[in-house]
Amino acid sequence: MFQFRRRLYIILSALTPFLLFQFYILHLLTDGNDDTEQIAYQLGTTFDSVMRHADLAKPVKEDRPLPFSWSACLLIKDNNIILPEWLAYHYTVLPLRRLIVGVDPSSNFDPQPIFDMYATIGMNITVWKNHSYWIDGRKFHEKKEFHPDEDFYKLEHSYRYIQDRLVYHQKIFYSQCLRTLKSENRTWTTVIDTDEYLAFNYYDPLERGVTWCVNNATCDEEYLDTIRGGTHFRTKLNQSATAAEYIAKNVGQKVPSGVNPRLSSVDDKFDNPDEPCIVLSRYLFVSKESDKEGIQRGVDEGFNATNFNTLRFRHRSSLAVAQTGKCIVDASRSPSNLIKGPHRLYGKECTGGNAHVHNAAMSFRVHHYVGSWESFRLRGEKLFKERNNLHSAVVDNTTPQYSSPENLTWLSQFVKLVGKEKALDLTQRIHLHEVWELEKKFLKLKFKE
Numbered sequence: 001m002f003q004f005r006r007r008l009y010i011i012l013s014a015l016t017p018f019l020l021f022q023f024y025i026l027h028l029l030t031d032g033n034d035d036t037e038q039i040a041y042q043l044g045t046t047f048d049s050v051m052r053h054a055d056l057a058k059p060v061k062e063d064r065p066l067p068f069s070w071s072a073c074l075l076i077k078d079n080n081i082i083l084p085e086w087l088a089y090h091y092t093v094l095p096l097r098r099l100i101v102g103v104d105p106s107s108n109f110d111p112q113p114i115f116d117m118y119a120t121i122g123m124n125i126t127v128w129k130n131h132s133y134w135i136d137g138r139k140f141h142e143k144k145e146f147h148p149d150e151d152f153y154k155l156e157h158s159y160r161y162i163q164d165r166l167v168y169h170q171k172i173f174y175s176q177c178l179r180t181l182k183s184e185n186r187t188w189t190t191v192i193d194t195d196e197y198l199a200f201n202y203y204d205p206l207e208r209g210v211t212w213c214v215n216n217a218t219c220d221e222e223y224l225d226t227i228r229g230g231t232h233f234r235t236k237l238n239q240s241a242t243a244a245e246y247i248a249k250n251v252g253q254k255v256p257s258g259v260n261p262r263l264s265s266v267d268d269k270f271d272n273p274d275e276p277c278i279v280l281s282r283y284l285f286v287s288k289e290s291d292k293e294g295i296q297r298g299v300d301e302g303f304n305a306t307n308f309n310t311l312r313f314r315h316r317s318s319l320a321v322a323q324t325g326k327c328i329v330d331a332s333r334s335p336s337n338l339i340k341g342p343h344r345l346y347g348k349e350c351t352g353g354n355a356h357v358h359n360a361a362m363s364f365r366v367h368h369y370v371g372s373w374e375s376f377r378l379r380g381e382k383l384f385k386e387r388n389n390l391h392s393a394v395v396d397n398t399t400p401q402y403s404s405p406e407n408l409t410w411l412s413q414f415v416k417l418v419g420k421e422k423a424l425d426l427t428q429r430i431h432l433h434e435v436w437e438l439e440k441k442f443l444k445l446k447f448k449e
Contacts, residue, residue: 063122067248069097071189073177077104079194080434133176181331201365202398276333277350281322282366288315315393
């Protein structure tokens with residue numbers, strides 16, 4: 001058995017250029033188990049039957065949980081490894097039930113089987129392919145049929161044109177998606193990426209004051225008094241409630257007269273007719289490993305926490321140091337015009353004066369995961385290292401799933417919603433299947449060389 005593992009590792013070492021991925025594959029193949037049959041299972045011999053569930057099971061009618069369900073606009077390219085976790089997480093936490101996806105035509109992997117499986121638990125998913133939603137712009141690189149060749153890349157500003165096209169692509173897709181959701185009378189919608197997760201904005205003692213209280217100790221103290229006294233809306237957040245339940249509880253509530261809205265017990269931003277778009281702070285989680293026993297705590301038997309970025313990686317930037325924000329928007333009240341950009345969709349019709357949000361201003365925030373190397377691999381080692389070059393990372397101890405006595409993870413809640421075997425099929429088993437599919441892709445490329 002040892003010789004089998006050793007030979008397998010030597011083969012992978014010869015064919016796989018990055019040591020980190022070699023060790024990850026070896027971990028998946030063995031996981032401390034000497035059972036050859038189990039190793040064969042993890043190699044993929046039975047994953048095909050898991051993926052065929054999408055063909056055998058029929059989509060069910062869209063589930064409409066109370067008080068309402070969320071929608072999402074999602075652009076995707078070769079994100080199959082992290083897509084199951086993104087879907088399961090938001091299905092549970094929001095709850096997400098309506099999704100419109102734009103699949104990049106240059107994708108190497110087809111996400112449709114994954115979407116088909118999620119349709120069996122009441123998700124209503126529309127997939128737009130081949131830029132079917134595209135509207136040509138005036139500039140040459142904004143045309144649907146723009147195909148850069150070698151001569152294009154010789155142009156002085158070719159990189160800028162490619163970046164401009166990417167932003168234009170986002171504008172077109174998100175605009176068309178939100179218009180469609182508006183016609184369906186959908187309400188709250190996330191406009192984030194597959195490596196981003198909507199989360200409650202729990203207070204963190206390491207925030208080092210409030211970002212709107214610049215060099216103002218009195219201002220800081222007024223805010224901290226509302227936190228210590230349990231009167232600030234951030235102290236009212238409840239991990240056991242969904243984002244929809246929290247919003248419903250705040251809609252119709254008014255900030256008491258004479259109270260600074262930033263210090264109120266009520267978040268009144270969810271029914272402002274002039275601002276249907278809310279910009280949220282976004283924080284980077286780096287690929288620094290945490291204690292394996294710690295991340296496994298509270299996770300149901302049969303699930304490996306290392307297969308889930310939201311459980312595996314807990315080191316993030318300080319809440320005083322946010323990335324450019326991302327948005328949630330009430331599609332039923334959204335303007336029909338072209339969005340202005342992915343970070344602040346509608347300009348003045350979004351909260352705040354720009355896309356950089358004060359750390360304590362909102363009830364929600366966005367967690368942005370660099371993720372594991374295997375999930376980032378197609379984007380390159382250089383970018384992976386750049387994203388992880390964060391020297392001031394702190395451990396996120398604000399989310400109750402990490403610190404509450406119940407240790408109730410979102411994954412445990414997902415299991416309760418759909419059942420253990422279904423949850424395994426929809427998350428971990430698809431993830432491992434896609435890891436293997438990606439490895440086969442790289443092996444083919446290696447043989448061609």
